[in-house]
Amino acid sequence: MRTSNRAWAEINLAHLKHNLFELMRALPSRCSVMAVVKANAYGHGGIEVAKFLNEIGVIHFAVASIEEAIELRRHGVQGEILILGYTSPDRADDLFSYQLTQTIVSADYGRALDERGRKIKVHVKIDTGMHRLGESHRNTDEILSCFNPIHLRVNGTYSHLSVSDSLDREKVAFTTMQLAQFNAVIDRIRSEGLNPGNVHIQSSYGILNYPDIAFDLARPGIALYGLLSNEEDRVVTQAKLQPVLSLRATVSQVSDVPAHHPVGYGHKFIPSQDVRIATVSIGYADGIPKNLADNGGYVLIRGQRANMTGSICMDQFMVDVTSIEEVRQGDTVTIIGQDGTETITAGLIAKQCGTVTNEIVSRIGSRVERVYVS
Structure with missing residues (x-):
């Protein structure tokens, strides 16, 4: 293929579709895909990738920032768009107007966002050992408080696995611990009569190395584009991924x-x-x-x-x-x-x-x- 431009990236949408179905095949049948299209869909073109995935049935997306989310919405992307990162409560009107879903990165943040008085959809982030974003799994009362807002609408709860890319014994043990801590939080939420919404923890390596996790959503990023973070990584699930x-x-x-x-x-x-x-x-x-x-x-x-x-x-x-x-x-x-x-x-x-x-x-x-x- 030739173009008139000095440099170009060819994006093979057939490969993208193939990878999506390979990852879906690895997951339990009840688990849906939340496609991670942050950073311009890992360089592949966020708008075009998300619109194509929309056309073939994907209705959940994840991005890093509100700017990325608004850009997708303005270009007609339908379904849930979850912002994985922090958004200032001052942007509450934008979150509401564009019908975006915001991550509750801590209980204090959730209260601040709730005080803005907007009916905003949110997912509650639980820190199970990554120590990046989220309310610590140890802070049970604070976590539970996130599920009783006045204005916010909780429709998901999630965490992030920090070493699921490794099959080394110590890393597997750490991932197992993260899963146990996350499950304990989810069980506690439900035991209080609260609804955690769509539950999710797997990203690309979580899917490839722990495919039997039976949650509601999985969040493939790099694997969706036919790649591993390191080509030499060993994985449990031999998905036939094709570079996009x-x-x-x-x-x-x-x-x-x-x-x-x-x-x-x-x-x-x-x-x-x-x-x-x-x-x-x-x-x-x-x-x-x-x-x-x-x-x-x-x-x-x-x-x-x-x-x-x-x-x-x-x-x-x-x-x-x-x-x-x-x-x-x-x-x-x-x-x-x-x-x-x-x-x-x-x-x-x-x-x-x-x-x-x-x-x-x-x-x-x-x-x-x-x-x-x-």
């Missing part, structure tokens, strides 16, 4: 550089022999990690590998195409994805840069056109 995103750019110039002539900022690459250099029209302002060139980074051109050379610039970088015949201006460059028999994964780039795939795909910038294919 490919990242491509264009060769903007091809130059012959004599031996001993430096290439790029800082003269980090000085060839010992004559080389042919291609400039690629994407850079760190578009989400390419600046340290990728220093850690074995390469791209695919005409189905062959071309090593990055010198420093990655804000808007472009250079690669060595000396061994690739007939590279010319306008050729497609694959940064993530397949070209011929060669493939570069987001996981490989993450490993080279010492991070996780979540960061690699979610940092892809707004200057990169999203092209949706099915």
Whole structure:
């Protein structure tokens, strides 16, 4: 696929649908999916991804901020949109007007939001050991107070597993403890005659490693987009996930550089022999990690590998195409994805840069056109 843009991400909606159904297949039949589309759907395009998922039956979504939620609602996304993060009580009117669902991050926060007098839908967050957001599972009275507001409408209760990505004995024991603490809270809520609403705790690895948890919702993020945070992670459920995103750019110039002539900022690459250099029209302002060139980074051109050379610039970088015949201006460059028999994964780039795939795909910038294919 070619576009007129300098750089583009191809988003395969058929793969997205496939991943959704693979994850649903792993879950108990009564459990529905709450699709996590925060951070522009992990770089895949939040509006388009959410609207497509809406069309194929998803009615629960999760985002990080009220701005993300309002953007989805303004573009016609239907169903529940849960804001996972903090929203100032001063935004109560927006929460109400756009029919958004806010996380109660603590009992004090719940009271402050309730005082605004708006009938806002909320989910109560329980901290079972992540120590990030939520009322501690130990604070039973405070938790119960969240279920007796005057104006708020509680329709969910949830927590977050902090080490469900690991199958190490100690991490499994910690996850088991989190589940036990969460279940104890849910049981206490119900024993008081209160309704916890939709109960949920699993994100991607919670689904893949603990698929038998029988709650109402599960919140896939990175797995929905066909990825694991680390490609080498072992998981219990062998879901056949398919990467949704490919990242491509264009060769903007091809130059012959004599031996001993430096290439790029800082003269980090000085060839010992004559080389042919291609400039690629994407850079760190578009989400390419600046340290990728220093850690074995390469791209695919005409189905062959071309090593990055010198420093990655804000808007472009250079690669060595000396061994690739007939590279010319306008050729497609694959940064993530397949070209011929060669493939570069987001996981490989993450490993080279010492991070996780979540960061690699979610940092892809707004200057990169999203092209949706099915």
